[in-house]
Amino acid sequence: MTEQIEAQGKRSGVNLVGLTKMDYKGNPSTLCQGCGHNSISSQIIAACFELNVHPEEVVKFSGIGCSSKSAYYFLNRSFGFNGLHGRMPSLATGALFADYTLKGLGVSGDGDTASIGLGQFKHLLRRNMKLVYIIENNGVYGLTKGQFSATADQGLELKSHGVNPYMPVDIAWEALIGHATFVARSFAGDPKQVKELIKAALNHNGVAVLDIISPCVTFNNIDQATQSYVWGKDHETALHELSFVPRAEEILVEYNENEVKEVQLHDGSTILLKKLGRDYDPTDRSAAITILEESNACQCLITGLIYINPNQPSMVDMYNLTEKPLNRLTEVELRPKRETLLELNNTF
Ligand SMILES: Cc1ncc(C[n+]2csc(CCOP(=O)(O)OP(=O)(O)O)c2C)c(N)n1
Numbered sequence: 207m208t209e210q211i212e213a214q215g216k217r218s219g220v221n222l223v224g225l226t227k228m229d230y231k232g233n234p235s236t237l238c239q240g241c242g243h244n245s246i247s248s249q250i251i252a253a254c255f256e257l258n259v260h261p262e263e264v265v266k267f268s269g270i271g272c273s274s275k276s277a278y279y280f281l282n283r284s285f286g287f288n289g290l291h292g293r294m295p296s297l298a299t300g301a302l303f304a305d306y307t308l309k310g311l312g313v314s315g316d317g318d319t320a321s322i323g324l325g326q327f328k329h330l331l332r333r334n335m336k337l338v339y340i341i342e343n344n345g346v347y348g349l350t351k352g353q354f355s356a357t358a359d360q361g362l363e364l365k366s367h368g369v370n371p372y373m374p375v376d377i378a379w380e381a382l383i384g385h386a387t388f389v390a391r392s393f394a395g396d397p398k399q400v401k402e403l404i405k406a407a408l409n410h411n412g413v414a415v416l417d418i419i420s421p422c423v424t425f426n427n428i429d430q431a432t433q434s435y436v437w438g439k440d441h442e443t444a445l446h447e448l449s450f451v452p453r454a455e456e457i458l459v460e461y462n463e464n465e466v467k468e469v470q471l472h473d474g475s476t477i478l479l480k481k482l483g484r485d486y487d488p489t490d491r492s493a494a495i496t497i498l499e500e501s502n503a504c505q506c507l508i509t510g511l512i513y514i515n516p517n518q519p520s521m522v523d524m525y526n527l528t529e530k531p532l533n534r535l536t537e538v539e540l541r542p543k544r545e546t547l548l549e550l551n552n553t554f
């Protein structure tokens with residue numbers, strides 16, 4: 207029956223919750239044409255549409271930057287908070303603690319996360335708040351005219367800013383070392399991989415960090431920059447071909463089962479990872495550390511699901527929260543009972 211409804215939906219361009227792709231769009235983008243951030247917004251729209259997510263069940267977060275502006279360009283019907291520069295993690299932690307029934311989706315930049323926001327980012331990871339955290343990584347502060355960010359390549363020379371003398375921060379590495387339970391790297395020029403990773407991240411019960419190389423065509427798209435389109439296209443090495451299968455759907459594997467690794471998520475949905483040349487296990491933390499080392503040493507852009515731990519409790523699971531989210535409790539429900547107050551008073 208579900209299959210029939212789905213087939214009918216596909217023909218009419220409507221998904222299982224009766225919405226069209228238009229219902230997931232945002233305002234028209236004011237970013238530069240060709241900016242990687244626009245392509246990521248399109249994949250967020252496609253992922254939410256295909257997952258049959260109600261936009262009203264999503265809350266968007268962002269900080270400051272061209273990347274953070276992109277939260278206006280998708281999911282107009284969702285809730286949204288635009289925070290101070292680098293402060294998205296604390297904003298998201300508070301909001302999602304108040305209403306854990308919403309799906310949290312954050313977009314940030316390399317400046318917003320790895321420069322001013324690095325401290326906040328690290329504390330979000332150790333709390334394992336259930337949030338999809340996308341870093342649109344272009345190596346520069348696009349919004350303020352292209353200064354080097356903390357992820358810029360050492361030795362990179364840009365016309366208006368000279369040579370960057372400092373070592374870069376590797377966001378995926380920081381996430382892994384900081385105990386993130388889902389770490390992925392992708393490239394805005396690989397939309398299929400970006401979309402499947404976003405779908406998997408939206409179903410992960412914890413913090414899901416997606417470090418997506420997203421070229422700034424105006425300030426940092428020179429061929430030698432590791433955050434440019436040319437470099438990404440020439441150096442991308444995908445770890446696996448990745449597909450996300452929601453809980454209710456049957457897994458139809460087209461390829462030899464020996465070549466596929468399945469990772470089961472908390473809610474019963476599955477990530478299927480088809481081997482591409484190497485036998486990589488993203489549930490092995492030391493393998494993840496090694497692959498990031500290798501990626502830096504060989505100067506290649508290794509993409510895919512680098513690490514996942516579906517078993518670590520999220521921040522919400524660690525507290526004895528009310529069944530009804532805190533922000534929906536009425537005054538009457540919040541007020542302690544007379545007997546409880548008396549009992550408390552008697553302890554003084
Ligand atoms: C406290 C504070 N410091 C500095 C700024 C100026 N500023 C605005 S955006 C930005 C950097 C944004 O870079 P990034 O997060 O990489 O986003 P991009 O524009 O590259 O997408 C800076 C430094 C600010 N808005 N607030």
Ligand code: SF4
Nearest residue numbers: 238241272348422423
């Ligand atoms: S300045 Fe760079 S990051 Fe900002 S919109 Fe333009 S291309 Fe994108």
Ligand SMILES: [Mg+2]
Nearest residue numbers: 315316344346
């Ligand atoms: Mg940037």
